[in-house]
Amino acid sequence: MSLSLDDVRRIAHLARIEVSDAELRAVQQQLNGILGLVEQLQAAETAGIAPMAHAQNVTLRLRDDEVTEPDQREPFQSTAPAVEAGLYLVPKVIE
Amino acid sequence: MFEASLTEVAAALTARRVSSVELTQACLDRIATAQGQLNAFITVDPERSLAQARAADARIARGEAGPLTGIPVAHKDIFCAKGWLTTCASKMLADFVAPYDSHVVERFDRAGAVLLGKTNMDEFAMGSSSENSHYGPVRNPWHTGFVPGGSSGGSAAAVAARLAPCATGTDTGGSIRQPAALCGVSGIKPTYGLVSRYGMIAFASSLDQGGPLARTAADLALLLNAMVGFDPRDSTSLERPKEDYARELERPLAGLRIGLPREYFGPGMDNDVRRAVEDAIAAFGKLGATAVEVALPNTGLSVPAYYVIAPAEASSNLSRYDGVRYGYRAPEYADLLDMYCKTRAQGFGPEVKRRILVGTYVLSHGYYDAYYLQAQRVRRLIAQDFVEAFKRCDVVLGPTSPTVAFRVGEKASDPVKMYLSDIYTTAANLAGLPAMSIPCGFGAGGLPVGLHLAGNYFAEARLLNVAHQYQRATDWHTRKPPAFA
Numbered sequence: 240m241s242l243s244l245d246d247v248r249r250i251a252h253l254a255r256i257e258v259s260d261a262e263l264r265a266v267q268q269q270l271n272g273i274l275g276l277v278e279q280l281q282a283a284e285t286a287g288i289a290p291m292a293h294a295q296n297v298t299l300r301l302r303d304d305e306v307t308e309p310d311q312r313e314p315f316q317s318t319a320p321a322v323e324a325g326l327y328l329v330p331k332v333i334e
Numbered sequence: 335m336f337e338a339s340l341t342e343v344a345a346a347l348t349a350r351r352v353s354s355v356e357l358t359q360a361c362l363d364r365i366a367t368a369q370g371q372l373n374a375f376i377t378v379d380p381e382r383s384l385a386q387a388r389a390a391d392a393r394i395a396r397g398e399a400g401p402l403t404g405i406p407v408a409h410k411d412i413f414c415a416k417g418w419l420t421t422c423a424s425k426m427l428a429d430f431v432a433p434y435d436s437h438v439v440e441r442f443d444r445a446g447a448v449l450l451g452k453t454n455m456d457e458f459a460m461g462s463s464s465e466n467s468h469y470g471p472v473r474n475p476w477h478t479g480f481v482p483g484g485s486s487g488g489s490a491a492a493v494a495a496r497l498a499p500c501a502t503g504t505d506t507g508g509s510i511r512q513p514a515a516l517c518g519v520s521g522i523k524p525t526y527g528l529v530s531r532y533g534m535i536a537f538a539s540s541l542d543q544g545g546p547l548a549r550t551a552a553d554l555a556l557l558l559n560a561m562v563g564f565d566p567r568d569s570t571s572l573e574r575p576k577e578d579y580a581r582e583l584e585r586p587l588a589g590l591r592i593g594l595p596r597e598y599f600g601p602g603m604d605n606d607v608r609r610a611v612e613d614a615i616a617a618f619g620k621l622g623a624t625a626v627e628v629a630l631p632n633t634g635l636s637v638p639a640y641y642v643i644a645p646a647e648a649s650s651n652l653s654r655y656d657g658v659r660y661g662y663r664a665p666e667y668a669d670l671l672d673m674y675c676k677t678r679a680q681g682f683g684p685e686v687k688r689r690i691l692v693g694t695y696v697l698s699h700g701y702y703d704a705y706y707l708q709a710q711r712v713r714r715l716i717a718q719d720f721v722e723a724f725k726r727c728d729v730v731l732g733p734t735s736p737t738v739a740f741r742v743g744e745k746a747s748d749p750v751k752m753y754l755s756d757i758y759t760t761a762a763n764l765a766g767l768p769a770m771s772i773p774c775g776f777g778a779g780g781l782p783v784g785l786h787l788a789g790n791y792f793a794e795a796r797l798l799n800v801a802h803q804y805q806r807a808t809d810w811h812t813r814k815p816p817a818f819a
Contacts, residue, residue, distance in 0.1 A: 242695070254649060254694040255656070255671070256687055257679035266691070272750045273692050277638045280708050283715065290710030291717060293540050294526040294766020299569055314433035320663035327658050330670045 241271045335360065336496040337812070340405060340553040343499060347394055347404045354394070354404030358387040358448050361406045365451060365497045368818065372473045372495060374488040376411045377419045378451035386448045393446050402560055403446030408498040410489050411452035412459055413544070414533040415439045418449070422535045423457045423467040426661045426681035436533025437565045438502060438544050445560045450498050453488030457683045458652065459509055459537045461485050462755045465746055466685045473742065474517060475815035476781050480739040483513030489547050490517035495818035500548040500557055504534060506541045507640050508734075508759025511771035514547055515734035515784020518773045520801065520811060521547040522554050525791050526766035527572035530565030538647035539570075541640075541763040550811055551772060551801035555580035558794060574792075582799040588622030590800065593727030597633040598758060604737045606777030611733050614774040614785050614804070618731075621803055628723040628730065632715045633761065639716065640760040641753055642696050642709035648686075649693025655681060688749060717765040724790045729800055732758055734771040734784035758786055768794045772801045773810040782810075 242250070247267045251258040258266055312325060321328035335343060335352060346352045362380050369375060383406070390404035414420045414432035416439075421427045435443065442449070456466040464472035464487025472487040474480040475495035482491040486503030490513035493501050503510040505523035514521030522545050529544040536542060546557035558579040565571045594615070599608070615625055657663035657677030664676035682690070696705035723730055735755055745752040762769035767788055774785035785804075789797040805811050 246695075247691075250691050250695045250698070252675075253698060254690050255653075255674040255678055256682070256690060257672075257675040266688070269688055269749055270691060270695070272748075273641060273688070273753075274695075276750050276753065277642050277696075277705065277709070279638045280635060280642065280712055281704070283632070283635055283708070283712050285708060285711035285715065288711040288714050290707050291714035292710060293570070294717075294764075295570065295572065297527070297570065297572070300566070302566065311433065315659075318430055318433060318660040320657055320661070329658055330667065330673055332670050 241274065242267055339550060340402070340499060340548065340556050343405060344401050344403070348399055354387040354390040354448060355384060357404065358383050358406050358450065361450055361498055368495055368497055371478050372475060372491050373470050374454055374472055374491040374495070374497060375408070375451045376421055376423065376454050376469050376488070379418065383448055383450055390446045390448060400445050401556055402442065404448065405500070406448045406450040406498055407442055408450045408453050408489060408492050408501040409439060410455055410486050410501065410503050412455065412504050412535045413439050413502060414535070415449060415452070418452060420452065421468070422459070423455045423469060424682065424686070425468045426655050428468060428662065430661060434533060437530035437567065438534065438561055441560055441563060447560070453486070453492055453501060455488055456485035456685070458535065458686050459485040459504055459506055460648070460685050460689055462508065462512055462752050463745065464488060464513065465742060466683055468683065471742055474739050474781070475818050476518065476739070477779060479741055480781060481516065481742055483516035483735070483739065485509040486547065487513045490514050490519055490521070493517070493519045493547050493549060494815055496814065500546060500553055502544060503547050504542055504544050505763065506537050507644060507763050508756045510545045510547060511734050511759050511769060511784065511786060512755065514771040516739040516782065518782030518810070518813060519547055519549055520551055520554055520770065520772045521545065522558065522770035522794065522797070523762065523768060524558065524562060524794055525768045527570050528562045530563070530568040530571045532565050532567040536651040538644040539651060540647060541644060543763070550805055551798045552580065552583055554770070555583060555798045577795065579795050579798055582795040583802045585799050586622065587618065587800065587803045590623035590729070591727040592618055592623050592625050593628035593723050593730040594625055595628050595630040595633065595723065595730060595732060597630050598732035602736050602757065603733055604777065607733045607735070607737060607783050610775030610777060610783035611785060615731065617804060617807055621807060626727050628726055630719045630723060630761070632712065632719050635712050636716055636761040636764060637753055637757055639709045639712040639764060640756065641692070642705050643713065643764070645689040645693035646697050646706050647693070649690045649697065652686070652690055685749070713764045716761050720761070720765050720767060728789070729797060730788040732786050734758060734786040738777040738779065738781035738783060762788050767791060768797055770797055770801060772804065773813070775810055
């Protein structure tokens with residue numbers, strides 16, 4: 240299966256990556272090349288094989304319900320693009 | 335000092351024949367001289383490194399030195415180091431000064447090692463050539479017209495050119511082993527879960543694993559001793575008794591069964607690589623090992639499975655780069671959605687965007703089962719192939735890469751061609767097995783060939799033993815790039 244230009248636009252929107260009209264065809268071609276490579280998976284006989292999500296069969300650890308993280312708001316916010324009064328600034332979302 | 339093993343350097347430091355300050359300064363001088371040719375580093379900070387070296391010298395003087403105290407280590411720029419610029423070779427993180435240390439950096443600090451600088455790489459570790467860097471491509475010390483491999487290309491080039499005695503890397507689909515092979519150095523990817531991923535910038539979390547690069551297997555063992563350890567901050571970190579990875583180095587290889595997968599030795603491997611690998615098999619025979627043929631029938635599916643699973647995980651992991659909490663934000667935008675889309679379009683390079691798009695697609699409604707679940711089923715088949723193979727052999731041997739280093743720019747415009755250079759390395763990540771690459775000769779253009787050794791889960795000490803015995807019998811690992819001798 241190969242992607243149409245509309246498919247590429249839809250995926251780019253889902254991924255929140257702007258793809259300009261000028262780039263669209265090149266991106267389409269590259270994605271279709273990659274999907275052509277992974278298409279080989281369809282021929283593999285996998286009936287009855289359980290999907291493997293992880294290399295080790297471990298279950299997630301639980302820890303005691305205690306506060307372990309110190310307050311690092313300041314150092315962490317020092318790397319943010321826009322901060323005011325301890326809050327991250329973003330463009331207005333509610334009119 | 336540039337040819338000595340880490341054990342010898344440590345002995346010289348303890349005996350005060352050389353100081354960590356002298357050693358660090360010598361490395362910094364070589365880095366400065368080579369930077370224009372190799373572009374192996376993104377950040378060096380001589381004052382900071384020398385301050386650490388002085389602290390190490392004081393620790394040595396107090397008689398409190400460990401095996402790595404005072405030894406300079408170059409860290410791949412994927413490891414957060416508090417107060418250091420940590421970019422992952424991306425414009426997205428071009429101004430990111432890490433507010434905390436990764437577990438790996440923390441462990442080297444505790445051992446008294448000196449942070450020599452942050453090495454260049456493929457952006458977000460996505461690539462096999464170290465060309466996908468916001469800071470420009472890394473060059474191969476054996477021939478600067480050629481790539482060093484990737485994604486840990488800066489680390490491999492730095493070790494090969496004797497800019498650093500050792501370095502760290504990360505390996506999601508071959509990113510330690512392939513550059514080690516193409517630059518003629520040694521590197522190991524441990525069993526998944528042994529090295530904490532805390533503070534190691536995420537690419538594909540079920541595959542990502544940190545590990546060391548150095549000139550010899552014996553050095554790798556010492557570095558692994560420092561890097562491996564349980565860390566509650568990584569949810570997949572394994573809690574296991576402490577091991578000495580150097581404990582089996584001197585074990586003779588008599589009786590060792592070397593598995594040769596028939597699928598590795600078919601078409602696809604260049605003849606120069608094949609010759610070097612066959613010579614290595616003969617050398618192991620002289621050391622008392624026996625070769626046995628094994629089958630890894632799903633080898634051909636490992637690259638397709640990898641290029642579904644890794645992009646899928648990447649598309650999720652990299653959603654955090656939204657221009658809000660850290661990193662780049664586009665200067666102009668209409669609204670919040672537009673800010674996300676422009677920030678990510680401008681902050682990520684082409685390969686990273688491609689992988690996010692592929693990952694988004696294979697996880698999207700209607701395609702999830704056909705691509706993602708199918709890839710995960712194939713992943714299990716690949717892992718099972720190794721379970722069967724290790725019933726018949728102790729290590730699986732083959733080439734690390736089907737070719738020697740290729741020219742800068744040669745595969746840059748064809749992602750699929752680039753992906754196929756990962757054919758021998760991705761399976762170990764999918765299965766979670768330890769695997770390493772060591773130099774085993776030279777091919778076309780006098781460029782190094784890497785030998786790939788994969789072991790069963792937690793068989794690092796045995797792998798290092800096999801590699802060390804080979805390095806005692808051969809001298810490929812001692813060869814230096816003429817321009818950096």
